[in-house]
Amino acid sequence: MFEYEVIKNAKGTKARTGKLQTPHGEIKTPVFMPVGTQATVKAVLPRDLDEAGAQIVLSNTYHLYMRPGADLVEEAGGLHSFMGWHKPILTDSGGFQVFSLKGMRKISDDGVRFQSHIDGSYHMFTPESATHTQQQLGADIIMAFDECSPYPCEHDKTMQAMERTHRWIERCIKAKTRHDQALFGIIQGGMHDDLRRQSAEFISNLDLPGVAVGGLSVGEPKHLMNDMLDIISPILPGDKPHYLMGVGSLDCLVEGVHRGIDMFDCVLPTRTGRMGTAVTKRGRLVLRNATYARDFSPIDEDCDCYTCKNFSRAYLRHLIKAGEILAAQLITLHNIRCTIRFMDEIQEAIEQDRFNEFRDYFWRNWHEK
RNA sequence: GGAGAGGUUCCCGAGUGGCUAAAGGGAGCAGACUGUAAAUCUGCCGUCUUCGACUUCGGUGGUUCGAAUCCACCCCUCUCCA
Numbered sequence: 001m002f003e004y005e006v007i008k009n010a011k012g013t014k015a016r017t018g019k020l021q022t023p024h025g026e027i028k029t030p031v032f033m034p035v036g037t038q039a040t041v042k043a044v045l046p047r048d049l050d051e052a053g054a055q056i057v058l059s060n061t062y063h064l065y066m067r068p069g070a071d072l073v074e075e076a077g078g079l080h081s082f083m084g085w086h087k088p089i090l091t092d093s094g095g096f097q098v099f100s101l102k103g104m105r106k107i108s109d110d111g112v113r114f115q116s117h118i119d120g121s122y123h124m125f126t127p128e129s130a131t132h133t134q135q136q137l138g139a140d141i142i143m144a145f146d147e148c149s150p151y152p153c154e155h156d157k158t159m160q161a162m163e164r165t166h167r168w169i170e171r172c173i174k175a176k177t178r179h180d181q182a183l184f185g186i187i188q189g190g191m192h193d194d195l196r197r198q199s200a201e202f203i204s205n206l207d208l209p210g211v212a213v214g215g216l217s218v219g220e221p222k223h224l225m226n227d228m229l230d231i232i233s234p235i236l237p238g239d240k241p242h243y244l245m246g247v248g249s250l251d252c253l254v255e256g257v258h259r260g261i262d263m264f265d266c267v268l269p270t271r272t273g274r275m276g277t278a279v280t281k282r283g284r285l286v287l288r289n290a291t292y293a294r295d296f297s298p299i300d301e302d303c304d305c306y307t308c309k310n311f312s313r314a315y316l317r318h319l320i321k322a323g324e325i326l327a328a329q330l331i332t333l334h335n336i337r338c339t340i341r342f343m344d345e346i347q348e349a350i351e352q353d354r355f356n357e358f359r360d361y362f363w364r365n366w367h368e369k
Numbered sequence: 370g371g372a373g374a375g376g377u378u379c380c381c382g383a384g385u386g387g388c389u390a391a392a393g394g395g396a397g398c399a400g401a402c403u404g405u406a407a408a409u410c411u412g413c414c415g416u417c418u419u420c421g422a423c424u425u426c427g428g429u430g431g432u433u434c435g436a437a438u439c440c441a442c443c444c445c446u447c448u449c450c451a
Contacts, residue, residue, distance in 0.1 A: 037405050058404070096404045104406085117406040143404075186404090217403050245404040252403075268403040275402070275409070290398070321397095328408050 002140070002182040002209050004241045010355045014233050014260035017350045020241055022088040022140035023180050024080060027055045029241060029262035030350075032248060032343045033090060034336050035270060038063050039073070039083040042270055043328040044336065046085045052305065052337040053344065056140070057085060058265045061133050062094035062125070066116050070136040078138030090141040090265070093130040093172075095186065095214065096246070099148035107147060109164065127171035135178045142176075143212065144169040146186040151219045158190035162199050169206065184210035184243060187232060191220055196228050200235040211236055212243040213261070222252065229259040236260060250281060250342055251366055254359050257346055269339045273332035276320040279339060283368035285313070287331065292317045305337035306330075 003021040010016060020027040034041045034049065037060040041049055049057065064073060076082035079089055097114065098105060104115040111126030130145035145168050147161040165188045176183055185203040189195030203211055213232060216225045236242050241262045247253070248266020256264060269279050276288035278299045285299060298308040299316070307330040319327035349358035
């Protein structure tokens, strides 16, 4: 039901292409997964997502548990049919909310007690319950319930979180009863070399179909994230997919692929799109800014998305300034297409054994600080 | 012709003697955003090179140590009655 196969290992880099077989179809890697936290990629129709080349989307256990409830989704026939997306889905366990809803939760060895951000009610999440909920939701890939350390975080505290994450993954494995879902473990360890190494070894040695890297891109400088990936990448099992969680700016994507990452997810393209910022291969374009008021060219001349084929920067800026919902839709669509197409180009470069040239070329054109 | 109300910084709109370069909102400008509490949040928003200095509240004079705020006249809007 779930299989991963490496297609090509590029030379002079850890970059590789591969194929992931899931119950809802095949995924070619390296892949970018748009985020649809609440069973919807904000501002995008599933139809357009499909057309933009999305192979898989990510959704969120914590949010769907809180609303509308996992029972309801199950009753609807699972997440795929509930949200009308029939390609693969990955659900995050709610582990990230342990980090992001910092003020509204309490961690113990048993699990995490959350106070709902919606109505303030209290809810207990444990490795068992997170796994159970994800089974109800029915995604193709489900994630371990982990504790994501913030940045910065002392060695001691990071170690405790990492060890807890390790204990919890074993409980997730035990709790898992469905065989058509793939459970990925998550490496933690913050920005501490020894912990990262230790966690990478621990998670890699588990009998699981995929390995994820969590706790990165949480506010640390980018070079630190790359350092951590450098430490981890020799340890990661070559025959399993490597998933870097929460990373999605183009510069980070190339560098991640270069370090052997196969899967990425990120809210950046969708969130910044809604805020009026467009993603391009040269760096971001803050369309809201006055410079674009009379710029009648598309976001990117070379982009094949619906937005770029039909609308100018000036028009998009107008929509943003006017508070029109279409602005969010059009820019998000472009950002997703741009990011996905970027991954397609990466795949092509790897297959043609010119990934390093691709990477050099990318950095020569990248203007973001 | 008569009776009222009012003119405040780009706009709306508070402010009735010092704490006022002047509340609040809007607009404008900029920044942030990376397993989504986000169609969000933050900053700037009279001029000058910062501490600070300077010029502002329809106009002109005046009262006062001190005025957007009080007085006089003038200009202009709006409402009601003839």
